[in-house]
Amino acid sequence: MATRSGTNAALVVVDVQAGVVATAWDRDRIVANIARAVERARAAGVPVIWVQHEDDDLPRDSVDWKWVPELQATPGELWIHKHFNSSFEDTALLAELDRLGVSRLFLAGAATNWCIRATAYGALERGFDLTLLSDAHTTKDLALAPGRVVPAQVVIDDLNTVMQWLGYPGRTNAAVPVAEAVFG
Structure with a gap:
């Protein structure tokens, strides 16, 4: 069980912004899976929290920032704006999760190797139980040098595997497809 107080869950959807996912691996399928996760969370009464990145390459109110x-939030759902990879760093996310009595997070969005990974580790380090939705996060191929590319699917598979085996004291973590996630 989580080391946080509270017994509630929340779905955190990170950076599914036009410029972030425009050329992401399997974009349409992943965005559809995220939409299914949002529907399932709402149906189970689990709050959906939307996290939106902003920086010099993704300026607020630009086409790419939108x-x-x-995916559309409903009235009353929380928006968290961030400037760093982790959704926890220098944001109100932790305070909002505490206010809602959340100890278990479901995580989806982009980009796997940056903001999803940083948010996943940030959640575990702060004592949350974490379920990474294994078919609801994506990224782009990572060009390391001429002729050296890490394919996006390899990055996604890596994080899914890590989240199945990583251990933190007093916490549980997993990577499961949206269809197998138990939101209630």
């Missing part, structure tokens, strides 16, 4: 049209 959320993809396939």
Whole structure:
């Protein structure tokens, strides 16, 4: 069990913004899976928290900064704006999760190797139980040098595997497809 107080869950959807996912691996399928996760969380009464990144490459109110049209928040759902990879760093996310009595997070969004990974570790380090939705996060191929590319699917598979085996005291973590996630 989580080391946080509270017994509630929340779905955290990170950076599914036009410029972040425009050329992401398997974009349409992943965004559809995220939409299914949002529907399932709402149906189970689990709060959905939307996290939106902003920096010099993704300026507020730019076309690339805007959320993809396939995903829409409903009135009353929380928006967290961030400037760093982790959704926890220099944001109100932790305070909002504490206010809601959340000890278990479901995580989806982009980009796997940056903001999803940093948020996943940040959640575990802060005592949350974590379920990474294994078919609801994506990234782009990572070009390391000429002729050296890490394919996006390898990055995604790596984080999914890590989240199945990583251990933190008093916490549980997993990576499961949206269809197998138990939101209630």
